[in-house]
Amino acid sequence: MRPEEEANMATSSSSPQSNSTAYYRHILSSRPHPLQKTDHLVVITPFQRGQEVCSQGQPADHWYFVVSGAARQCVIRPDGRRQVVDLLLCGDFFGFTAGEEYDFSVEAIAKETVLAAYPRRRVEMAADSDPDLARQIRRIAFDAIFRLQSQLLILGRITAPEKVGSFILEMAMRLSRGPADSVMLPITRYDIAEYLAVSAETVSRSLTELKQRGLIKMSGTRMVNIIDRDALEECEREPMSPSTALNCRRDRDVLRAPASPPAPPYG
């Protein structure tokens, strides 16, 4: 049985179940992930949409793994706006802090979100005597770095359709562990809007525009089919004319490469 089907079963058999933890533990153990060596230390907990997992300022005693569902790391601004600083999907780890407290709060956003909590100190002690485990921890931290930089790339785009298009491609990549042509969005338009730092109306309008331009098709409100991936990737404004590009300050640093390139430190 593939992990997706198992997760599916967990979904269908949701609701008050007596021995769910043992069942989730089985799911966790049957799916390969970097911290598998320490699964005997783990506490598995289901969360409902909107439920808080951990909050800013609390002791950062646990690292978390998303077994199923989705969550977000975020802050609420004084004006009531919520800002998302990490979108956690199935297979992601989170909860890493350099200090002793969580820097941000985390909430579940999908209906059936199951998280595995690894006690940080005990895992770190285990890593002290297991170099391979230590390398795995580094790896998942580096994965988190890449995830955040990808989000920065999306947020840095100019127009809203670009952001939404990039978001769809990112979801297709992350949810299927590789490029796929269709993807089931795990979150609402409002959640997408907060992730992209635009308004929910703009997300809706952008999706409509992408549909009309023939880049995507939708089945229902959550299922997205990617029709023209190239156009979606290069869904950017017109490349500037060569003459303009020459005068563009942005390229100058790169163009005038130093006469004597530095010795690449491939020592």
Next chain:
Amino acid sequence: MRPEEEANMATSSSSPQSNSTAYYRHILSSRPHPLQKTDHLVVITPFQRGQEVCSQGQPADHWYFVVSGAARQCVIRPDGRRQVVDLLLCGDFFGFTAGEEYDFSVEAIAKETVLAAYPRRRVEMAADSDPDLARQIRRIAFDAIFRLQSQLLILGRITAPEKVGSFILEMAMRLSRGPADSVMLPITRYDIAEYLAVSAETVSRSLTELKQRGLIKMSGTRMVNIIDRDALEECEREPMSPSTALNCRRDRDVLRAPASPPAPPYG
């Protein structure tokens, strides 16, 4: 010839000092930082503004430490725009990837930028037999995560003056290792603009506005004095009225907390 000497030759060709590497090495050793144990493996190289440190797709053979100056991790879009996915200042580490190649390019942006390059494999081997070193590596990775999430918070703000205000506060924090009331911006307006994903003109206008509102003062174009830190922090739009806040969808999830709280995973 040892790598250090090679780097030294490259150094002397770009700047007219003969034994600069030994000097930079002295600086590095005299300043506490997490990877000090492996400083004997390091290659120190000075870079000029605009010089490329490493580029996307190259083998990720080194981790880097900013000894002095500043650098940026970025991509160039087809339209010529540059997007910054990490601003590296004095004391920051970078170059972490989960895969075997760099995900992004890095360029120096300050005049005198000196970087220390740690050979990844050798440091990782050292970490295999030194748990404390492994913990230090984790720590600097977690620092990078926090840095990126802070940048996401800034990019997610709405108006340009908010972004610029947050940027000034972040610089004051990072460059002085704690809150300070004045800060020397290490980069140009154009670089700030790319970091904040706004236009350079907007950065300039935002600074003018912050000056006129009495939140900051400037000496020359780089020196910023923070006059009203609180106003700068809360430089956001008006908090919504209580009635509006009640109807605001964004708060509902948090307000209607679940009847049965989850078992806190403090097992």
Next chain:
DNA sequence: CGCCGCGTTGATGGCAGTCAATTTCAGTGG
């Protein structure tokens, strides 16, 4: 001096936030 990089200011148009109305959909209970 002339050039160039940097910074600032002005004028204008387009995109997106906001408010509002409407439709669709899922869940619930009769």
Next chain:
DNA sequence: CCACTGAAATTGACTGCCATCAACGCGGCG
């Protein structure tokens, strides 16, 4: 099966902010 309800999603109208284009001032440097 259907009516009802509230959330989710869409669409429209309007306003405001910012990107863009343009011009100009400033300082370093060959």
